[in-house]
Amino acid sequence: MDFLQTLKIALRALRTNKMRSFLTMLGIIIGIAAVIAMMAVGTGASYVISQQIASIGSNIILVIPGSTTSGGLRTGSGGAQTLSSDDVKAIMAECPSVAYAAGTVRTSGQVVYGNMNWSSIIMGGTPELFEIREWPVVSGRPINQDDENGAIKVCLLGQTVAENLFGSADPVGNIIRIKKIPFTVIGVLERKGQSPQGTDQDDAVFVPLRTAQRNLVRSQRTGIVGAVIVKAKNEELINKAESEIQSLLNQRHRITGGKEPDYSTRNLSEILAVAEKSAKAMSLLLGAVASISLIVGGIGIMNIMLVSVTERTREIGIRMAIGAKKNDILLQFMTEAVLLTMLGGLIGIALGAGGATVVSRLLEWPTMISFQSIAIAFIFSGAVGIFFGFYPAKKAAGLNPIDALRYE
Amino acid sequence: MGDQQFEALKGVSFDVTAGEFVAIMGASGSGKSTCMNILGCLDLPSSGSYLLDGLDVGGMTTNQLADIRNKKLGFVFQGFNLLARTPAIENVELPLVYAGLNAKERRQQAIVAMEQVGLAGKENNHPSQLSGGQQQRVAIARALVNNPSVILADEPTGNLDSSTTEEIMGLFTALNRQGITIIMVTHEHDVAAYAGRQITFKDGRIISDSKINQTD
Ligand SMILES: Nc1ncnc2c1ncn2[C@@H]1O[C@H](COP(=O)(O)OP(=O)(O)O)[C@@H](O)[C@H]1O
Numbered sequence: 327m328d329f330l331q332t333l334k335i336a337l338r339a340l341r342t343n344k345m346r347s348f349l350t351m352l353g354i355i356i357g358i359a360a361v362i363a364m365m366a367v368g369t370g371a372s373y374v375i376s377q378q379i380a381s382i383g384s385n386i387i388l389v390i391p392g393s394t395t396s397g398g399l400r401t402g403s404g405g406a407q408t409l410s411s412d413d414v415k416a417i418m419a420e421c422p423s424v425a426y427a428a429g430t431v432r433t434s435g436q437v438v439y440g441n442m443n444w445s446s447i448i449m450g451g452t453p454e455l456f457e458i459r460e461w462p463v464v465s466g467r468p469i470n471q472d473d474e475n476g477a478i479k480v481c482l483l484g485q486t487v488a489e490n491l492f493g494s495a496d497p498v499g500n501i502i503r504i505k506k507i508p509f510t511v512i513g514v515l516e517r518k519g520q521s522p523q524g525t526d527q528d529d530a531v532f533v534p535l536r537t538a539q540r541n542l543v544r545s546q547r548t549g550i551v552g553a554v555i556v557k558a559k560n561e562e563l564i565n566k567a568e569s570e571i572q573s574l575l576n577q578r579h580r581i582t583g584g585k586e587p588d589y590s591t592r593n594l595s596e597i598l599a600v601a602e603k604s605a606k607a608m609s610l611l612l613g614a615v616a617s618i619s620l621i622v623g624g625i626g627i628m629n630i631m632l633v634s635v636t637e638r639t640r641e642i643g644i645r646m647a648i649g650a651k652k653n654d655i656l657l658q659f660m661t662e663a664v665l666l667t668m669l670g671g672l673i674g675i676a677l678g679a680g681g682a683t684v685v686s687r688l689l690e691w692p693t694m695i696s697f698q699s700i701a702i703a704f705i706f707s708g709a710v711g712i713f714f715g716f717y718p719a720k721k722a723a724g725l726n727p728i729d730a731l732r733y734e
Numbered sequence: 735m736g737d738q739q740f741e742a743l744k745g746v747s748f749d750v751t752a753g754e755f756v757a758i759m760g761a762s763g764s765g766k767s768t769c770m771n772i773l774g775c776l777d778l779p780s781s782g783s784y785l786l787d788g789l790d791v792g793g794m795t796t797n798q799l800a801d802i803r804n805k806k807l808g809f810v811f812q813g814f815n816l817l818a819r820t821p822a823i824e825n826v827e828l829p830l831v832y833a834g835l836n837a838k839e840r841r842q843q844a845i846v847a848m849e850q851v852g853l854a855g856k857e858n859n860h861p862s863q864l865s866g867g868q869q870q871r872v873a874i875a876r877a878l879v880n881n882p883s884v885i886l887a888d889e890p891t892g893n894l895d896s897s898t899t900e901e902i903m904g905l906f907t908a909l910n911r912q913g914i915t916i917i918m919v920t921h922e923h924d925v926a927a928y929a930g931r932q933i934t935f936k937d938g939r940i941i942s943d944s945k946i947n948q949t950d
Pocket residue numbers: 735740741742760761762763764765766767768769
């Protein structure tokens with residue numbers, strides 16, 4: 327018996343009871359649609375997070391002043407001024423796993439050009455900062471070592487600042503005032519987009535570290551840095567670099583025995599690992615929800631298939647009398663069940679994808695429908711049909727033709 | 735009835751030669767249908783044997799029996815037993831589907847069978863759009879589409895009026911003249927008269943067989 331004919335018979339059977347077929351499929355439709363929509367929202371979100379983390383730069387370790395207590399509460403953060411430019415130089419010179427280290431200071435203030443003004447983050451950093459963040463200029467030139475050594479009043483603009491002060495004009499070569507001090511714009515940085523915390527990374531002005539230390543921030547001592555940003559030589563060396571930095575700083579800051587360090591380090595790959603872990607837990611949860619809804623849908627299919635076998639006992643008898651083998655009957659009812667679930671799966675995929683698109687439009691929430699999730703959903707719906715269709719089909723195939731023919 | 739054994743047929747023995755037209759008669763409950771089920775390879779005798787074309791059916795697998803029903807036998811039932819919501823032509827094609835013929839061959843043979851029973855032009859009618867006599871013709875077309883050697887008919891005219899009965903019996907007579915063996919169950923003597931041989935059952939036993947009576 328050819329497969330096309332089997333398919334035709336199954337389609338006719340489903341068409342005969344359109345409403346019933348649809349209601350039976352509903353469980354599968356809802357289950358699959360929910361899975362597809364949730365997976366689309368989930369992968370969309372994790373894609374955005376990984377993009378944002380990548381935008382900070384790869385293999386990065388952050389060293390910030392202030393310690394962490396064993397309970398996790400940070401003491402003396404913000405106000406602490408325990409890291410200096412000398413620490414940065416020492417990290418560069420003495421930690422073999424470190425590629426670059428840059429000291430930074432951070433403040434905020436008004437930036438003025440002509441009659442335009444804009445309040446922004448002002449960041450002081452050594453030239454290495456832009457290597458570490460993998461952040462090139464799109465026009466003009468970057469900050470160089472001469473600017474740093476001479477504490478020259480030059481600045482780089484982030485895209486958001488450039489647009490707000492200069493519109494579409496080229497800012498390079500113009501003088502702007504940062505906290506009332508004139509600076510020459512030497513370049514404009516490439517667009518970065520949002521940080522993982524959701525702030526606009528392009529809303530910032532960058533000046534040489536020493537220029538900022540002298541003119542823009544107050545500190546108790548000279549050469550104080552707000553944070554050190556370090557790039558390890560490669561991914562495998564991140565943890566090694568972190569411990570090298572810790573032992574170096576402990577030595578330099580005379581931290582021995584049980585004394586709390588006056589700084590702390592943060593490793594961005596750890597943050598990434600945590601994000602990945604929670605994404606995995608999330609998909610496990612989604613998987614559980616999906617399998618429950620599919621099992622419920624499958625039981626519905628099984629129920630209706632059993633009803634269908636009983637209703638069509640006579641038909642089965644006729645088919646057997648004129649030469650259908652057990653396997654022909656088995657295949658016929660299996661095809662019907664699988665067709666039911668696969669059709670439900672397809673409708674569910676369409677509905678889920680549509681729902682995800684609507685969500686992303688309305689809530690401006692990124693969604694991504696992967697080919698993989700569609701393939702998995704489709705295969706799963708087919709598997710549900712095979713699993714839950716088998717028992718009713720077996721029952722049909724096991725009927726005795728005489729009893730089946732006599733059935734009223 | 736459960737575990738209890740009931741002997742529906744007792745000591746029944748007869749031969750049918752190729753090309754015969756046999757009528758099986760008897761009161762209701764006398765074992766006619768049980769006998770037909772065995773002849774039709776739908777049931778196996780609990781003891782004794784049935785040889786079809788010299789082959790003992792008793793030792794065959796269910797798949798082999800299905801093959802015999804498909805290729806050597808054709809069934810006609812009292813209640814027509816057509817598939818509802820299925821066009822006449824597709825009902826006729828059904829045995830060929832299980833014989834593994836392709837769609838084109840099936841359609842060609844089914845059209846020939848429909849013509850043979852005088853239903854050309856009714857191919858796409860559903861059973862509900864046909865009269866009882868026409869439905870039985872579709873069933874006969876379905877029984878003969880595979881060129882079977884035997885057609886088994888259990889009270890084929892039981893649901894039909896007398897003029898339609900005559901038409902159907904005319905059809906059986908014509909098929910018998912073409913060489914097909916026909917074994918038919920009936921209550922009515924005038925229907926049985928179309929057959930060349932009458933076998934009468936009573937309480938699971940054969941009480942008369944016109945072929946044997948003639949030789950007596
Ligand atoms: N599956 C069965 N179980 C028990 N008794 C049966 C079964 N099938 C038939 N019979 C009995 O066997 C006898 C013959 O039945 P059947 O062959 O159908 O008679 P007929 O077709 O001549 O009316 C009847 O008495 C019937 O009750």
